[in-house]
Amino acid sequence: MVTGVDIAVVGATGLVGQEFLRILEHHPLRINRLKLLASKRSAGTNIKVRGCSLRVEETTPESFDGIDFAFISVSGEVSSQLAPEAVKRGALVIDDSAAFRMKPGVPLVIPEVNGSDVEWHEGIIAIPNCSTTQLVMALYPLHRANPLKRVLVSTYQSVSGAGKAALDELRIQREEMKVKGPSIPAVFPFRIASNVIPQIGDFDTYGYSEEESKIIEETRKILHDPDIKISATCVRVPVTICHSESVNLEFTDPMGVRKAHMLLDNMPGLKVMDGSGLMPYPVPWDLQGTDDVYVGRIRRDFSVENGLALWVVSDNLRKGAALNAIQIAEEVLNRRVLKK
């Protein structure tokens, strides 16, 4: 067993990087060395982790010398340049960008679903898009018991999925709302306060946004099922943290509500909230900062044979990004596939 690992966190000052460091505070992962890396602009700031004040350094290829795990949470463009440099220097990259997810040699991993995929890595393991992860966490236990024929999802995605500047934009627009001031959107194509925007990323020639294509393609890759039929509509809503999803499923065989409830309840990392108690169904505000994927409103979809409808909520910065990254590292350590 490894006694402690050398870790580099690239994008340490970003929303996902910060969440990653918050999780590390109370995480059993043994760390020898922790390097906080960022762009030149963000370098120089100090961040306290596990009692030590660490200086954020500018990322260079040499930053990865001697590093075991490089957790990269930056844009796809930047990651495309940095990740190969890290791999060259022997680091295992766990990448949160879209740059490598669909590449053939790159496992796309949710440990509870396809943890064994980490075994065939070639230096890079990708984290699925946040909206994909929570969807697949809910689909997997059901699909394993009764193959899915069709998945329809409409998302209600929080502003934090678009980064710090997006959260600032929402906050400023909310303040301006009181004085009815003008608001010029910069991060989003329209104002997001008191609005919903059915566009996340650019549209392709078929009219699908990048986020919608990601959900479709990534789900198939993670479930090792290129034939599963999926349609997605991705929408940004004025919520700060946690994505929600309205999901309609069609199974090969009949799937009762109780059976689905039981299968979901037995899934590690997933909690069913269904009908009773203080929280009869999951809502984003009350689940910020939690680790699990929450499923509620499990009900028959009477509009199709073997249909089921669900409501899925999860913290997009945690299981949707930073937590999943740490879990992948644990999976790699447990399976002893750290070195190629």
Next chain:
Amino acid sequence: MVTGVDIAVVGATGLVGQEFLRILEHHPLRINRLKLLASKRSAGTNIKVRGCSLRVEETTPESFDGIDFAFISVSGEVSSQLAPEAVKRGALVIDDSAAFRMKPGVPLVIPEVNGSDVEWHEGIIAIPNCSTTQLVMALYPLHRANPLKRVLVSTYQSVSGAGKAALDELRIQREEMKVKGPSIPAVFPFRIASNVIPQIGDFDTYGYSEEESKIIEETRKILHDPDIKISATCVRVPVTICHSESVNLEFTDPMGVRKAHMLLDNMPGLKVMDGSGLMPYPVPWDLQGTDDVYVGRIRRDFSVENGLALWVVSDNLRKGAALNAIQIAEEVLNRRVLKK
């Protein structure tokens, strides 16, 4: 032709009543007498309409003496008591509550879709639920050309759909957000600021909310098609005005995007916003106070044969309620079916 009508607006101080009066300001409907009615609590206030200051009176059965049209926008419970009194006194009730919508002798009318249904009224004509109206406006021109087999809708419904107190609750929670103060929800089951709530009305034994059942049943009634398969998930979002809907359709025969675009474009009261211009798709913030139903993001749904996906936005207080009510009155006058 009628030279002028006597109108009573019940619930004149409510959100829909106020919107109704705003529309009347510039509407060609000729009015002899306009009576503003409300509960005892709201009676006594003065409202300016078409240059006249009118006193809001408490609603009593006698309020309807000599009235041609009674526009009622109050709770189902209150309307159940008032509407029959108005009918007894010869008024034609145009009711915005859920009390009469599914009753056999009550037409449920969207004039552009089933205007001729006003002809068989027995004293009450019901306005569909706001989330139903905008959905059916988009379904109708497509369904007429190529029968729909299945409709799936996930809604993003604004807070104004729950009334004035709901808007106040959102505003107060937004202000408290800055000071991280506590917030005890009263109108909604959870806080609504920076949250989404997948519950509108109570749940039935199958796990469907009242709003979801309304969409399903009302759509079938308006389209005169009890067999059309529909599934709905209704969600409240922190938007003040305009409901949005993510819709997936399945047709009997192939339905191309261009064909759908053309059919929708020819539908009165509906505008297609698709891909170009300053508003390439409809969003709620920018469409508050407008009269039409807006459709965008028209694209193939590749997960099913003959599938199509849409995004629909409309002002829930206008076409979703007050405007539809006035249009029903016009339809009644045009078809000369005012008196039974």
